[in-house]
Amino acid sequence: MARVTARTSDIEKAAGVLRAGGLVALPTETVYGLGANAEDPAAVARIFQVKGRPPSHPLIVHIGGGEYLDDWVKDVPATARLLAEHFWPGPLTLVLRRGRRVPLEATGGLETVAVRVPAHPVALALLAAFGGGVTAPSANRFGQVSPTTTNDVRAELGDAVDFVLDGGPCTVGVESTIVDVTGDAPSILRPGGVTREELEAVLGRPLAVPSTTRVRVPGQHPSHYAPRARVVLVEPEKVVAEAERAQDLGHRVGVFLPPSMAGAPVKAHAVVSVPPSMGDYARRLYGFLRELDQRGCDLIVASLPVEEGLGLAIANRLRLAAGPRATV
Numbered sequence: 001m002a003r004v005t006a007r008t009s010d011i012e013k014a015a016g017v018l019r020a021g022g023l024v025a026l027p028t029e030t031v032y033g034l035g036a037n038a039e040d041p042a043a044v045a046r047i048f049q050v051k052g053r054p055p056s057h058p059l060i061v062h063i064g065g066g067e068y069l070d071d072w073v074k075d076v077p078a079t080a081r082l083l084a085e086h087f088w089p090g091p092l093t094l095v096l097r098r099g100r101r102v103p104l105e106a107t108g109g110l111e112t113v114a115v116r117v118p119a120h121p122v123a124l125a126l127l128a129a130f131g132g133g134v135t136a137p138s139a140n141r142f143g144q145v146s147p148t149t150t151n152d153v154r155a156e157l158g159d160a161v162d163f164v165l166d167g168g169p170c171t172v173g174v175e176s177t178i179v180d181v182t183g184d185a186p187s188i189l190r191p192g193g194v195t196r197e198e199l200e201a202v203l204g205r206p207l208a209v210p211s212t213t214r215v216r217v218p219g220q221h222p223s224h225y226a227p228r229a230r231v232v233l234v235e236p237e238k239v240v241a242e243a244e245r246a247q248d249l250g251h252r253v254g255v256f257l258p259p260s261m262a263g264a265p266v267k268a269h270a271v272v273s274v275p276p277s278m279g280d281y282a283r284r285l286y287g288f289l290r291e292l293d294q295r296g297c298d299l300i301v302a303s304l305p306v307e308e309g310l311g312l313a314i315a316n317r318l319r320l321a322a323g324p325r326a327t328v
């Protein structure tokens with residue numbers, strides 16, 4: 001079990017940093033966030049600077065409980081209340097109409113805002129001590145692998161963050177599911193820690209799936225969640241042959257060995273064994289990508305899991321990690 005209690009003095013210190021306009025890396029159950037006072041436009045602007053994130057990419061506002069939702073948004077439809085009741089605190093983000101407390105800096109200029117209540121005792125303690133909303137993207141440089149431990153945060157951001165609040169390793173390991181509830185029918189903008197099946201069971205209706213998840217043609221989405229090594233996706237039964245082919249061509253190949261190939265010998269630079277449980281895989285996905293980078297791989301060969309349950313979010317992240325890189 002992850003360490004779930006930060007010292008009270010650390011919580012107080014982090015809340016003080018937020019009040020003073022600083023940036024705090026905070027644990028959530030999904031990934032570590034880079035947090036600022038959501039109502040302080042200058043602090044919010046620093047998040048974009050530190051991440052190297054384009055200012056048009058909106059952030060998620062984290063609040064301490066569903067009872068505060070109406071302070072941050074307006075026109076909350078019944079569907080949003082139903083989802084909030086079922087899944088908060090938890091890895092579900094709702095996109096609603098922006099309330100006046102939320103500056104346009106936090107929404108990338110949009111009149112909608114993304115809000116969630118994280119299910120991590122340290123995040124909730126910080127939100128309670130601070131008393132306001134904390135806007136936070138993942139605590140990594142733009143486009144790169146999200147951090148799931150404080151070591152990852154420090155490797156990504158170093159001294160650029162004013163305080164790192166430790167809450168142990170993240171227990172979900174992939175980002176929240178984002179559901180847009182501003183239209184006639186709710187739709188998933190990003191698959192994540194709450195599964196499509198769980199949402200559909202509560203809503204009693206099917207949900208649209210985002211195009212990054214459906215698209216099977218490679219090269220249509222710029223990379224995100226990406227390690228330094230290039231990521232190549234093949235069918236599970238072709239992973240070993242493709243890895244060995246690339247290794248023979250002189251690459252330092254890292255392999256995501258699928259559960260169906262467990263124990264198969266593979267001639268490669270580094271191998272990680274993909275766990276059969278999707279919960280375990282989600283928890284370890286970003287750690288695996290970081291590990292293969294650290295071991296000096298320049299190419300990672302992986303396959304997509306079945307896109308059910310958490311497999312949908314994992315496949316989405318792997319596809320985006322394999323997307324084309326921006327040229328410099």
Ligand code: AMP
Pocket residue numbers: 057058059060095107110112113114136137138175178189190
């Ligand atoms: P990250 O910053 O990496 O945790 O990602 C935050 C996610 O929330 C991004 O995928 C954003 O595009 C999404 N997001 C935040 N606000 C909105 C919004 N108002 N409408 C749609 N997506 C949003």
Ligand code: MG
Pocket residue numbers: 137138146
């Ligand atoms: Mg991110």
